[in-house]
Amino acid sequence: MTLSNLLTITPWPAVSAAILLLLVMAALYFARGTAHQLLLAAAGALSKGLRVASHAIIHGQARLAARNREVLLAAGRESKERIVEREFARVADTVRKDLAGYPDMHRRLSESIQRIEEDQEKAAEVPPEAPGWAQAVKVVADLDKRNSGGGEILADIHKSLVKAHEEAMDIYRKASGERHALLRRMMPDWRQVREALAHVGKSVESVIGRSQTIDRHMQEYEAIVRGEDHALSVLSSSSIVYFFISALVLAVATAGTAVNFTLIARPMAEMVGGTNFIGGFRTADIAALVVIMVEISMGLFLMESLRITRLFPVISALSDKIRVRMVIVTFLILLLMASIEAGLAYMREVLLLDEMATNALLRGDNAGSIAGSHLWITTAAQMGMGFVLPFALVFVAIPLETFVHSLRTVVGLIGIAVLNALALVLRLLGNGCRHFGALACRVYDLPLFVPLWIETRILAGNGNGHATAAEAKAWKEARS
Amino acid sequence: MKRLLLLLAGALALQGCGPPAARNTGVYLLVDTSGSYNRQVGKAEQIALYTLTRLQSSDSIAVARIDTASFTEKDIIAKATFDDRPSTANAQKRAFASRLEKFIDQSPPASYTDITGGLLQAIEFLNEKHPARKEILILSDMKEELAKGYVRDVPLDFRGFDVVALNVTKLRADNFDPRLYLARLDQWRDRVEKGGGHWRVINDLDHLDGML
Numbered sequence: 001m002t003l004s005n006l007l008t009i010t011p012w013p014a015v016s017a018a019i020l021l022l023l024v025m026a027a028l029y030f031a032r033g034t035a036h037q038l039l040l041a042a043a044g045a046l047s048k049g050l051r052v053a054s055h056a057i058i059h060g061q062a063r064l065a066a067r068n069r070e071v072l073l074a075a076g077r078e079s080k081e082r083i084v085e086r087e088f089a090r091v092a093d094t095v096r097k098d099l100a101g102y103p104d105m106h107r108r109l110s111e112s113i114q115r116i117e118e119d120q121e122k123a124a125e126v127p128p129e130a131p132g133w134a135q136a137v138k139v140v141a142d143l144d145k146r147n148s149g150g151g152e153i154l155a156d157i158h159k160s161l162v163k164a165h166e167e168a169m170d171i172y173r174k175a176s177g178e179r180h181a182l183l184r185r186m187m188p189d190w191r192q193v194r195e196a197l198a199h200v201g202k203s204v205e206s207v208i209g210r211s212q213t214i215d216r217h218m219q220e221y222e223a224i225v226r227g228e229d230h231a232l233s234v235l236s237s238s239s240i241v242y243f244f245i246s247a248l249v250l251a252v253a254t255a256g257t258a259v260n261f262t263l264i265a266r267p268m269a270e271m272v273g274g275t276n277f278i279g280g281f282r283t284a285d286i287a288a289l290v291v292i293m294v295e296i297s298m299g300l301f302l303m304e305s306l307r308i309t310r311l312f313p314v315i316s317a318l319s320d321k322i323r324v325r326m327v328i329v330t331f332l333i334l335l336l337m338a339s340i341e342a343g344l345a346y347m348r349e350v351l352l353l354d355e356m357a358t359n360a361l362l363r364g365d366n367a368g369s370i371a372g373s374h375l376w377i378t379t380a381a382q383m384g385m386g387f388v389l390p391f392a393l394v395f396v397a398i399p400l401e402t403f404v405h406s407l408r409t410v411v412g413l414i415g416i417a418v419l420n421a422l423a424l425v426l427r428l429l430g431n432g433c434r435h436f437g438a439l440a441c442r443v444y445d446l447p448l449f450v451p452l453w454i455e456t457r458i459l460a461g462n463g464n465g466h467a468t469a470a471e472a473k474a475w476k477e478a479r480s
Numbered sequence: 481m482k483r484l485l486l487l488l489a490g491a492l493a494l495q496g497c498g499p500p501a502a503r504n505t506g507v508y509l510l511v512d513t514s515g516s517y518n519r520q521v522g523k524a525e526q527i528a529l530y531t532l533t534r535l536q537s538s539d540s541i542a543v544a545r546i547d548t549a550s551f552t553e554k555d556i557i558a559k560a561t562f563d564d565r566p567s568t569a570n571a572q573k574r575a576f577a578s579r580l581e582k583f584i585d586q587s588p589p590a591s592y593t594d595i596t597g598g599l600l601q602a603i604e605f606l607n608e609k610h611p612a613r614k615e616i617l618i619l620s621d622m623k624e625e626l627a628k629g630y631v632r633d634v635p636l637d638f639r640g641f642d643v644v645a646l647n648v649t650k651l652r653a654d655n656f657d658p659r660l661y662l663a664r665l666d667q668w669r670d671r672v673e674k675g676g677g678h679w680r681v682i683n684d685l686d687h688l689d690g691m692l
Contacts, residue, residue, distance in 0.1 A: 266566075273564030275504060275538035351566055358570040362529040362577055 028444070029451045036441045043437020050430030054423045061419035068412030069232060073224055075405055076235040080221040084214055091210045098203045105196050112189040119189075123182040236409065243406035249399035257292055260341070260389045263382060264288045267347035292393070295337050299394030302330040309401040338390040345386030349379045504538040505692065506611030507531055508602035511557075512546045512620030514593040516651060523647055523685060524619050525584045529577060531617070534692045537562050537569045540609045543580060544598060546620060547590030548627050551597030557583045561609065595624045596632035603637065614641045615692065621649045622664050638677025644691060645681045 006020055007013040028035070223231040268291075269284040276283035304315040305326040318326065353375070445452065509531065511524040528543050535541060542559035544550070558579040562569035599616065606614040622645055626632055645668065654661035665681060672679040682691060 269537070270565050270567060274536070274566050274569075275564055277503065354567055354570050358573055359533050361574060362533045364529070 025448060025451060029448050032444070032448065035444055039440040039444065040437045043433050043440065047430040047433040047437070050426045050433060054426035054430060057419050057423040057426065061416055061423060064412060064415050064419065068409060068416065069227070071408050071412060072232060072235045072239065073227055075239070075409070076224045076231065077221065080217055080224060084217050084221065087210055087214045087217065091207055091214070094203060094206055094210070098200075105200075109193060109196055112193050116186050116189050116193075119182045119186045123179040123186075236413070239406045239409040240413070242402050243410045246399040246403035246406060250396070250403055253393060253396045253399070256389060256392060257296075259385065260292050260393070261285075261288050263348060263386050263389075264291060264341055264344040266351060267344040270347065270351065291337065291341070295334065295341075295390040296393050296396060298330045298334045298337065299390075300397045300400070302327060302334065302394055303397035305330060309397045311397070311401050311404065334390055334394065338387045341386035341390055342383045343386075345382040346379060349375075349382055502610060502612040504540070504611045505535060505613040505615065506540040506606040506609045507535065507542075507615045507617065507692070508606055509541070509543045509617045510546050510550075510595070510598040510602060510619065511543065511587075512593060512595075512618075513587050513590045514546065514620075514625065515589045515591065516623065517593075517621050517649065518587070518589040520619065520647060520649060521584060521587050525580055526685060527617065527619060527646060527688065528580050530688050531692065532573045532576060535562060535573075537564050537566055540606070540611060541576070542602075542605055543583070544601060545583075545587065545590070546593055546595055546598045546618075548592040548594060549597060549630065550594040551600050553601070555598070555601065556605070559605070592627045592630075593620070593623060593625045594627075594630060594632065595620060595622065596626075596634070596636070597630070599636055599643075600634070603641070606641070616641055616643045617646055617691070618643065619646045621651060622668055623651060636671065636675040636677075638672050638675035641672075641675075641677040643672045643677050643679050645679075646691075647683055647685055648681055 007016045010016045010019065220231065224235070265285050265288040268288045269282075272283045272287050274282070274284060278286055300309070300311065301315065303309045304312050305318075305323050307316060307323075310316050315323070315326070509524065509528055511521060512518075513521060524543070528541075531541060538561070540559070540561040542556050544556045547555060549555075558576050560572050560576050562572050595618065598618075602616045606616070624632075645665070648661075648665065650658075650661055654664075669679045682688065
């Protein structure tokens with residue numbers, strides 16, 4: 001039934017329209033209570049559902065935050081344990097090295113001190129003998145009173161005295177010289193003692209420095225174990241920094257891989273054919289990529305075997321003997337691969353020259369002009385890069401490990417942020433739905449303002465002008 | 481869900497392991513050696529060498545002459561399918577160029593021009609090679625002259641072929657009445673396109689970039 005049909009229920013469309021309007025208004029008026037309930041219930045249900053969803057997401061976010069916290073703390077604990085372990089190893093090395101040399105150093109010090117003591121004793125200054133000439137002068141003086149010919153005697157005495165003085169001086173000089181020689185001989189011993197003590201001092205300072213570092217790390221470790229917020233905040237920010245730094249280094253490594261790929265993809269076509277395809281990719285390209293991936297894998301195993309990275313606990317748990325064997329094997333494989341790459345890089349240059357020469361011949365150019373005397377530089381450079389890049393890619397393991405570890409935290413943080421935003425949006429939508437229900441009721445009442453006004457009047461009349469509070473509220477609601 | 485994933489993985493694996501789609505190109509160059517065109521034969525070398533520079537490993541090429549009876553393998557001057565290995569392919573290209581040079585120096589003029597026979601031979605050769613892209617290059621004035629007794633009124637199946645007429649020179653009669661030249665080209669275009677092929681004319685040999 002169309003609108004035009006409805007307007008023909010009376011011969012006058014306007015009257016038909018008015019009747020229809022009245023009927024609709026009546027229907028709406030009588031269904032008002034139920035419609036309001038329906039609208040409010042629907043809006044309430046939707047709002048409640050959204051709020052429940054928001055709460056669920058908040059719970060999920062809390063669980064994720066707790067998990068992220070655990071991951072961060074575990075990572076921090078592990079990192080600190082490794083640092084402390086390394087510091088202890090260094091202290092142990094220092095102590096072992098110094099203690100191993102201690103008996104020898106002690107013997108040398110004792111010998112030096114003994115020699116110094118002996119030399120010191122020998123170098124002690126012998127007090128000069130008491131002068132005998134004073135007594136002689138007294139005897140001469142007594143003689144002078146009794147004998148007038150004492151002049152000659154005095155001259156002899158004088159002579160003897162001068163001679164004795166000279167002899168005494170000679171002996172004294174000789175003794176002083178010997179003492180100085182002894183003192184001079186003591187100098188290397190003093191120097192040796194000083195060096196030994198300086199070495200001891202240096203070692204002690206190193207141990208003290210390391211112990212302070214260990215102390216600091218232990219404090220941080222304890223804070224992590226206690227799960228302090230400050231420690232968590234530090235770990236979180238460190239993790240984000242590590243993530244970006246390792247991502248940057250990995251991007252550089254990817255560029256290196258691309259260069260490596262370019263070096264070996266062309267000559268690979270000579271080995272596996274230039275027109276074979278696997279899926280949509282050239283077999284030669286896939287082979288080159290596989291070679292590079294194998295090199296990176298070997299690099300990872302090498303780093304694991306050296307215990308520089310700890311991505312594979314199985315390798316770390318191997319016995320030292322097997323680990324050393326693994327280091328040797330992986331290094332040899334890497335060396336082999338690097339040599340192959342260098343050969344392929346050389347082959348690439350040869351192929352390139354061959355192709356250039358063929359194209360020049362086909363174009364009618366002078367093929368000889370292509371070959372330059374400096375081409376060996378590019379050939380050597382390519383070979384060098386082919387040999388060095390596999391070893392350089394070994395170090396990708398370090399940023400890769402950091403990236404993997406920090407990725408967990410960063411993904412967790414991003415997840416928390418996304419869940420937070422989602423919870424907020426759902427909450428806003430829930431509130432919006434609630435208000436939308438109230439708004440829908442008002443919109444429903446809008447075309448019913450006439451019957452509602454009449455109803456209020458009637459109710460007011462029945463109650464002698466005292467409409468109940470509920471009715472007045474209904475009218476107010478309708479008017480608002 | 482697991483089954484669906486397994487099926488999907490299986491389908492992908494099967495697709496990856498299936499026979500690889502051909503990506504190579506096959507080129508057949510027909511060189512008109514009739515009396516009216518024999519002076520232009522030198523340009524065949526230029527076109528063939530240019531074509532060789534554009535071809536890669538696994539591509540095929542053949543150069544054949546158009547003479548009185550062209551529907552025969554004897555008219556194929558040189559043919560090659562380049563090796564997978566680039567270095568061998570380069571050596572093949574050099575050998576091919578050498579054989580071509582010898583032909584250009586010693587090509588005798590033909591009395592008649594059996595273009596249709598040459599095209600039939602080209603279609604047969606390229607269909608046998610199964611390349612992904614099939615290109616027939618015709619270096620001719622496109623004026624067919626058949627000797628008595630040769631029947632060439634046969635339908636040509638050019639589906640999947642690109643037919644390129646190169647250096648279509650104007651004959652003396654064309655100069656008097658250009659409609660003859662245009663009608664000749666239109667006739668060949670119709671024939672190729674009715675056979676399901678794609679027709680092109682390139683007269684400027686300095687701009688062969690769009691040829692392959």
